[in-house]
Structures are given as C-alpha cells and as structure tokens.
Amino acid sequence: MDVLTFTDRGIYCPAGDFYIDPWKPVENALITHGHSDHSRWGMQRYLCSDIAAPVIKHRLGDISIDTMPYAESRQIGGAKVSFHPAGHVPGSAQIRVEVAGQVWVASGDYKTTPDGLSTAFEPVKCHAFITESTFGLPVFTWTDPETLSSQINTWWADNAAAGRISLLGAYALGKAQRLMKMLDTSIGPIFTHGAIENTNAVLRAQGINLPPTTQVTAGFDRKAHPNALVIATPSAMAGTWARKFGPDHSNAFASGWMALRGVRRRRAADRGFIVSDHADWQGLNDAIAATGAEKVFVTHGYTSQFTKYLREQGYDAHVVSTEYEGESMDQTEEAAP
C-alpha cells in the first residue's frame, strides 16, 4: 500500500488519516511551511515545526495548532511522522512518514544551499520522495552567496553615492529577511514595506536575529534618506506605492526568474538578482540523489520535463498535479493579513 496518496484535497496518508499541505478543508493537516500555497485556511487541526508555527499563526489567526521540533518523531495512527529541515524559509520542513517500514518524504518547497536564515536542508533517506520542480530546468543556476551579496551591496552603494533610493523586490517571508542579513548596513538605513515588517516582527519575536529595519509609512520623507534601501513585495513595487521614492529611485528584483533576461526585461527593473528559496537545477538533482529514493513524485513547476529527465536517470518518476504555486513574480497573497 502507498504510504501517501494524491487526492483532490492534497497529499493524504491513509494509515495516519492526515493530509500534508492540503488545499481544501480537512480535519488533520501537516504543514511544511508558512507560504500561502502550502498553509491554507479552514483545517480543523494543524501540525507544523515549532519554528514555522509563529508565522502560520500570524497568517491564519485563531487556529488549532500543534508543533514538533525537527527530527523528533510521533506516531499518528499507523504512521510514524517526523519533520526535517527543508532550508526553504524559517521552520520549513520535509515531512517524513513511515508506515510498515516504508518511508516517504514530502518535501514541500526546499533549497539545498544554506541561506543564513533558515535551518539548513538535510537529506532524508527514503523510498519515495515528493519534490517540487519550480526551477527544474538546467538553465537555472543560482549566483553563489558571496557574489550575490557583493552585487547587491555594490548596487546599493552606487545608488547611495548618487543620492538615489534603492528599492528591492522580494517575498515577504524568507527571501526578504535573507537579503537583509546580507546587507552592509554601513551604506545606509534599511526600510521595509508593511507586509515585510509584519513578518519581521513575528520572526524577531521568536528569537530570529535581523538587522534593524523601519517600516515605510505615509509620511516617509525621501529627501531625508537618500541612501536608504527599501525592501518591498514585488506586488507593492508594481503599484503607486513605489512613487514615494521619487522618480529617480533605482529598482531591482531578487528572484530565480531573474536568471532569464527576458523576464528581467519584462519587469523593467534596473537590476535583477538571481536568488531563490527554491532549489536550482543542480540542487534538485543533488537532493533527489541524496535521498536514495527509487520513486519520485514531481509537483509544481516544470513537472513534465523534469519527470522525463528523472526517468532517463533511472528513477520511477511521476507527475503529480497539485495546487502549489512555486515562485511567482506576481502574487500578492504573501502580504501578511
């Protein structure tokens, strides 16, 4: 019998009668991480890692939620369940489910390179591995962290020297904080969009160390902060909100999609930094190899191409359709409520 099955509500474990990252209301939901396409409203009971819980509670409000630390295991019905670091955002987990000696892992979203913010990814041995494929093509290779931080700081310093505000677009949970930690705060002050500052507050309250930031408010005086760097959600940057920073401000996006010149040009940004909280091509392949799994299920992303490739590499690979969304440059929903 399959340890996990794929239903129109989400990934389901019959032995334990629970779902992983369901997209329709169910009784028992195990949640990999707090991004809105993986943790949704309407579940009767939630279970997630202790580090992921504050953001999920903040986003979903008054919910019944239970937590587990990484690596600790718990018996749920006929299934033994444990959470392992996925390296995607703080608290993100791969969920290991063992039934009668068969081990399956649902990895949610993950990346294999350490980001200085989330607990680093750990490979988990299993028989079957459920992987995302957001960037599952060999054209995606991320900039290494040192080069990346020097690119961003150089851009910021050049703008500051010219008296231009730097506006950087990034996801509210994970990417924004990870970038903050790379910034050289001797260049100037860091400001944030409200959606990001809300997330910062939650993460700081749980003891995660972030550099000082100030939320941009209605009375923001751009003349007073010509050397500022402002981190905003991509959707806020597209709107009238960005006018606060004057006609001369320089804008940039930080996303895996920035690897493609065409996407970069469509966003009409001054700069594109190639960084993602999802694994790049090499990362996906390495992660799958490290699990030792024979069976691989491929969810959101370049599913058909990546699955075909995995089959040629000898895996028993299958496409699974889900309602997870990967790294959209456009979604607004991550703005915390």
Add this chain to the structure above:
Amino acid sequence: MKAFAALFAAVDQTTRTKVKVQALAEYFRTAPDDDKLWTIALFSHRRPRRLITTTILREWAAEQAGIPLWLFEECYPIVGDLAETISLVLPPPTQTSDHSLTHWITYIKALSKEDDTARKTGILAAWDQLEPLERFLFTKLLTGGFRVGVSQKLMTRALAQATDIDEAELTHRLMGDWTPDTTSYHSLIEAPDPTAALSRPYPFYLAYSLEDTATLDPPSDWNAERKWDGIRGQLILRAAEHHLWSRGEELITDRFPELAQLKDFLPDGTVIDGEVLAFANEAPLPFAQLQKRIGRKTVPKKLLTEAPVILMAYDLLEDRGEDIRALPFADRRARLADLIAPLPDTLPLRLSASVPFKTTQDLARERDISRDLGAEGLMLKNIHSPYLAGRKKGDWWKWKVDPLTIDAVMIYAQSGSGRRANLFTDFTFAVHDGDALVPFTKAYSGLTDAEFREITAWVKKNTLQRFGPVRQVTPHHVFEIAFEGIQASPRHKSGVALRFPRMLRWRKDKPTSEANTLADLKEMLAQYG
C-alpha cells in the same frame, strides 16, 4: 570582450535612456577603433551573417552541458533565445581570457572556413574561456541574431556626444550599404568618402497617429492623401544606378526588378519616398499579393505578372542631386508632380493623389471609405513642413481606419517566451460553426500585464489537455479580436487568415454563445478579402 560585455550589461539592465547613452558614449570614447566600428554595426542591425547552423550548436551545447538534446530543446522556448539558452546550460568556464570584440568576430570568421571538427574544437574552446555574459554575446555573434535594447537613435546620440559630430549628420553617415568589412571607423565616421554615399538613403520621416482633429487647423495648411498598405521604400537613382531601401534600412532592390526601368526615365540624383504596392488596373491589389514577393530574393516570371508592383510616390527628397528635404512639403510635392507627370503610364510609378477636403468632417468621411479603396486610412502632412528624420510629432499624422473586429472564444493557450516565459500569452481563438468551435487565429498582444496574469491563473486551473507546450482550455472566455485585414487561406481550417490580429478587449460580459460564427467571418472575407 570584457569591455563590450560591460557595455552590453550597462545598457541591457536599465530602462533609463540617460544611463544607456552615458554608457555608450563612454565606450565610444575609450574603445579601440575597430571595436567601435563593430559596435556601431551591431547596434544598427548590421549583424554578421550566420556562419554555423544552429542545429549543430544545440548539439554541442547539450553535449558540453551533459544533458540530453530533448531537454535543451525544452529549455529553448522557455528562455526564448538560443544563445542565452546555450550560455545558461553550459558549465562554468575553466579558462580565462580578455580578447577584443573584433578578435572574436575574426575568430568566428576564421572558423567558418574550417571543417566541423575544427569548428567544434574552436567553439568549445571559446565557450570554456568566456564568462556567462561574454559567452552569450559570443554565441549571439555565432548565431547571427544580435539584437539589443538600444535604438539606433540612442546609439547615434551617444556617438555624437563622444565625437562632437552633429547627430543628424551622423545619422546620415551611418545609413547605407556599409559593413565593417567594407569600411573603417575613420572613413565612416571621421572622414567619410563621398563615393561611399552613392547608395545611402535619407532617414525616413515617420508619422504619429492623429490624436485630435483640432490639430489640423487651419485645414488649408494640410495635404491629405491615402495611407497605402504596402512596403514603405526609398528609391535612389544616382550615378546611373538604382537602389531601393525599406524603412527597416534593408536593401530590397533585387526583389522588385520592374523598378529598374525608372532609371532610364528619371534624372540622375533623384530620391523618392514612397510605398511599394502590388498594383493592377490602376488599383492596389490585396496585401496578400505583395506578401508573395516579400522575402524572395529573386522573382519568378509568373509572379511578376501575377503581382506586379509600382512605387506610389509620396515625396521627393533629392532633386537633380540636390538635397531638398528642408524645402516646404508643398514645394517638394510640386517638384515630384512635375517629375512624374510627363512619364508614360506603363512605368511602375504613380503620384499618390491628394484627397480634396475643406473640413475635418470631409476628412472623416474620406477615412471611412479607406478600406474600400484598399487603403489603411489617411496621411496628413503640413504643407509648410520640411522632411524630418525619424518619428517627430506635429507635421505629419497618420489617421488609420478603425480595425475590423470579431468576438471569439479562447480554446488553446501557450506560455510566452523570453520576457513572458512565466505567463500564458499566446492564445488560439475559435468561432462557432454549428456545434463545433473552429479555430481561426492566434493572438499574442493587447492585454495588460494584469490581465495576462489573471488569464494565466485561470488557464492553470482550467486545462483540459496538454499537447507539448500547448494547453487546451475550457471554452469559457470571449475576446474581441481586432485585425487589419482578412484573406482566403486554404492552409487554415477556417479558410481565412487575418492580418495583425490582437486582443482588443476581454469580453467578460459575454457568454461563449454570443461569440461570432464562421459565417460572420466568411461574410467579412467576401466584403474585405
């Protein structure tokens, strides 16, 4: 190559005109002359010819990247550019180098004379010593499709800043039939050789769309003529030779051999701005006829009789060797009329007739009948205006007829490439034919970014079937499709082909039952085809 790559990065990664011009001017001040010449050539669409088949480049790139060829082929439409796909999949270089742009172009030319084994060795060696952006540019030079987000106008402005030569003068010097192999930076820019100028066209003057008929006041200051739907061209007769240039600065002389006889009738030193039209019995033939001749370097006899062309003359730019662009339009037109009037009408040359009018209401009525005359609308030119270079507001206006429209149902969607790789942007539309939906056109443009995002989310949730990159979706959304023309096409299931189709409006208010039918399309074909 590092200096050229830095220039490319600087102009490619910003949308600010000022920054682009600064970066270019700085490059023109510091780069060696032969690199400058190549840069000018590349930025003015004088790309080197493709010297190597792209098929074999794909194979070598896939092999070098250690991926199967099919996977490379899957990446290509998503990236949208072959050279970029290659530069992205290749492993990082193991060697370093910094040769000039001209070195690499010479290197590529030398390779083209070698056999495949030597080419492969040479190209892999180059890939292995270039940083990703340099590698992208090198491969762009190999594949011959070099395009960059800088207009020739901006490039010329930067060159003017760097050389202190007048921008209009430079614009003219850069036109014509030169390549870096036939000239040098010195003789092109610094000390132009007069004989090189014989084939050189003048920059085209381009009109903006009319926004408000109130600008046509007083009406007596304006000349109206039809806006003909052919290929805008400049015919040059100098030193007993003739040259025909398209608006895209492409030399198209050989495609229209019937125009050669004009040099026996017109004086030397004549330059005419006009429209190449397929034309018979004193009326333009449908654009589809002219289309048969576009893209053919040599023309079979049969086609010459089936789709004969003329030059419909709009303006005279050079009269007996004298540049008369500064004269008022009325004077230039009078000289043009004098030149054409005595010619036999067996010659493929006509004067584009003035459309008489007294008021803007008269003009509106004339515009309404454009389609019946085979025209796209009206051209309005101020009779006092000089012939300017490029697109300038104020003296010339085009007033196009409203497009034809039809309401259609979206049935297939495909994601865009390049800048739109993560959105569904290419759609196939159908009309009703009894119970069936018959596809009749594709359209890619016309929606806002927000609408593309909205339809993308919808497509993902309403996919019925996938055929490779194409998704069949639930027939649910109705779009108003606008187009400029319709013609019979046995190759299409619907029997029609549209010209310049685009999405005019997303008709969320209409159920699919209210979309048009195949019979409606056939009726349009009968009327306008």
